[in-house]
Amino acid sequence: MAIDTRTLLRNESMIALVNCHKRFAETNTLGVVKKQNYTKNITTKEYLKSFQHKEYKIDLILKMVMLEDKLKLIHLTDVESRKLELARVLLDNPHTLVLDEFFKGMIDKEITYFIRFLRNLINKKNKKIILITDDMNIVSAYFKHFYLFTKGENYIYIDNMFDDVIYKYVRMPYTVELVKYLEKKGHTIDHDITFNETLKAIYRGVGK
């Protein structure tokens, strides 16, 4: 079935697409955030100014995505590139944002900050977010269900992180890995994949 973002987002404000290789095209209502390979020797601020946005808005958005305004585009890391593209897209103010592997390469503090940031966009600015990622540690931490792409534009709805079909395509998150390993050893563990619930389940199931 072809991808229709409105169908995917019907009842949700934020969804995850796993093993998705489709390239989304930007429109007036859909902004796409992905790593860019820049060739111009200009700064992040100059780049955003080239899209005719007001300076005070640029200064504000750069602070919000934790980027300095004097960084040269050609020296940006992949993480910085995605942050800059997020800034660019937010200045355009689309209704829906597609974030392509946005968290790749970020450390824990950055991930926590940007998850909160995205939730604020949803709650305060009424945005919709589509997160494309293969990182099941992120998916299992922040989503109860997601769409798994199996071939081309074919996808299935997954609401069980322990479904083996997922891990034919992507790597297992640590919590699922641990619970499955313990189950293989004959210990019954509740299938709640937050860190604290897995810890409690181990204590209840296998503790002395």
Next chain:
Amino acid sequence: MSKYLKINDYNLIANSKILIKNFHLDFKGITIMLGASASGKTLLLKDFSQSTLDTDGKVEFFFGKTLHKNNPISSYNIELQNLYKYLTMNHENEKQKLALIEVLSRNPDFLFIDDLDWTQNDLALLFMYTNKKNISVFYATSDINKTVFADYLIVLSDNKIAIEGETSLVYNEEKIMKLLGFNLPFYINMSRQLRYYGIIDKICFTKKELEANIKWQ
């Protein structure tokens, strides 16, 4: 006699700014440098690759680039062929793995590696090989979970080494690591919590270690 490689009071300068100051290194085994994106890890390695380092050993660098023309895997010794066979079982990054095999075939004493997007299993295999061959490895990454392989851990923050030491000792500084932006690696964190409840006696770095040390009912 084992080889040495020392770096003392090294300042990484980029665009007339000191990006990292007073960097030092006296490494053996596996040293992992942990830092956020743009903390200077890749630039530091590239700077080293263009400098004359204080060493009596053979130094190689790997930045993840694949080769234009690959040598056939059969041209390498059997140990490297086996390593390649196990590394490519999940078929990810095959060309990159072959390029690293080529670097390993040059028998370096010291190997600097910029972060690889490999599984924990693949990294474990690589480090088993380098340990067996007495290759000292310096690995730069932003992924805390990869630091479980380190004998020595260096954490970069605010343009300098924020904390360093034997890996387990650095993990003990959980509050400092949190301030620097890092949660502990998953199995370290899990085993610390389980030790608190008396279910385990030691801190475990891997799933297998955790399983082997849980006190079953």
